[in-house]
Amino acid sequence: MNAPLVVSGLRKQFGKLRALEGIDMTLDAGQVTAVVGPNAAGKSTLIKCVLGLVRPDAGSIAVLGEAVGADPHYRRFIGYMPQSARFPDNLTGDEVLALLGDLRGGEAPHDGTLRASLGLTAETLARPVRTLSGGTRQKLSAIIALRHDPQVLILDEPTAGLDPLTSSHLKELVRQRAASGTAVLLTSHVMAEVEELADALVYLVDGRVRFRGSLDELRLKTGQRRVEHAVAQLMREVA
C-alpha cells in the first residue's frame, strides 16, 4: 500500500533564494507530523509544493502513489486548511461550501457533525461571507478541509484566530481523523499545539531538514522534556 505522502529530494529556488534544498519526508497513515521552523524556513513552500501551487525545480512528491504534477486528480485525497481564509464577499457560507463541494464532487459524510462541532448554525451559514468574523471564516475553512474525509490533511496554522473552545474542538476533530487513518501535516508556531497533536516533527531551517523524528526522539536528542524547549534548543544549535 502506498504511503499517503512521500516527498523526495524536493528543491525550489525563487530567484537567488533557495527555499527548499533536497527535502525528503514521508507521512504515514494515522500520523500527525508537525513541520516547524523559523520564519522563511520553507514550511509554506513545502505545503504549496504538495498542493501543486508551487512547481518544484527538482524532486518528486507522491500522494497515495499519484505523482503531483499537472493533473489535479490527486488533490481529491487532500483536505487543506490555509492560515487565513478569504472567500468571495457576497457569497453566503452555504454557497461557499456548495462551490467547494461541487468542485470536489463526491459525498461529504461529516458535514452535519462538523457544523455542529464547530458551532456553525444554519443562520450563520446563510449570511454573506463579508459579514462573518475572521474566526467564523476559519471555521468554514476547517469544514471545507475536513468534510470529504481526506486521506491527507494539511493544516497551516489551523487554530490562528479561533477562540479557545473552537480551537479545542478543532484539535479533537484532528485527533479523531488521525485515529481513523488520515495522515496529517501540520504547521504551527504554537509549540503547545504541536505537543498536543503531533506524533512526529520535521524541523526546517533555510529550506533544509535539520531534524526529523518522533517527539520522543526530539526530547532524547535535546534533553528537553517540553517540545517548546526542545525546538528552542534545536534553534540554538542550528544558529
Place this chain on the structure above:
Amino acid sequence: MKAAGKVLGYGLSNLLRNWWVLGYGLLFFLLTDALFRFGGGGPRVVASLMNVVLIVIPLVSVVFGTLYFSNSREFIELLLAQPVGRPALFTGLYFGLALPLAAAFALGVAIPAVGHGGADLVRPVATLIIAGALLTFVFTSVAFLAGVHFEDRAKGLGFALLVWFCSAVLYDGLILFVAMVFRDYPLESALLGLTVLNPVDLARVLLLLTLDAAALMGYTGAVFERFFGTPLGIAAAGGALLLWTVVPFLLGLRGFNRKDF
C-alpha cells in the same frame, strides 16, 4: 471544462450582488435615460454615449478586473488546492467577471433605449452595446494578464492603467503625430492599419460608421467607410477586436499555468 462552468456560476452569483457592479449598471441606466430625455434623442444620444463608453468601459474593466484578481488571490489558492485544473479555473474566473460587467453595461443602456428609442435606433444602440461588451472582454483580459504577472497589486494596477492610458488617450496623440509628420504622404492605409491595432479606436470607428458620421472624418473617413463598410472590413475589425480579447487572455492563461502562488 465542467469545473470552469461551476466557477463561472459562482462568480456570477457573487458579482451580481456586488454594489460596484450594480452601481456601474445604474450609472449607464441613468446616463442613457437622461440623454434620451434631455439630449435631443436619436443618433446624438448614441454619439454622446459613445464618448463615455470608449473611456469608462476600458477604465472600469481594467481597474476593477485587476483589483478583483488580486483580492481573490487567497481564494484562488484554495480553489487550486481542490481537484480542478488551472485552465478551467482561469476561464471560469475570467468569464465570471467579464460577463456581469458586460451585462450591467448592456442592461443599463438597453432598458432606457427600449423605453425611449424608435426602430431607427436599434442598429446604432445594438452596435454600441456590442462594442462596449467587446471592450469589456478586451480590458478584463488585460486586467487578468496584469493580475497574473504582478504579485504587487500596485504594480499590476499601474500596468493596467498604462495599457488603458496608451489605448484610450495616448494612441490618438500618436496617430495625430504620425499624420502631422508624414502629412505629405498618402497616409490613409497606414492610419487604417494603426486603427486596427487599437481596440478603443476600432470601437470608435465602428460606431462612427454605424452612426453615418464617418463624413466628419474627411477623406480618411471615406477610406475607413470604404474598408469597414465591406464584408472584409467588418471581418477584419471583428477579428482584430477578437484578437485583442484572445491574445491577452491566452497570455494570462499561460502565465497562470506556470505561476507559483
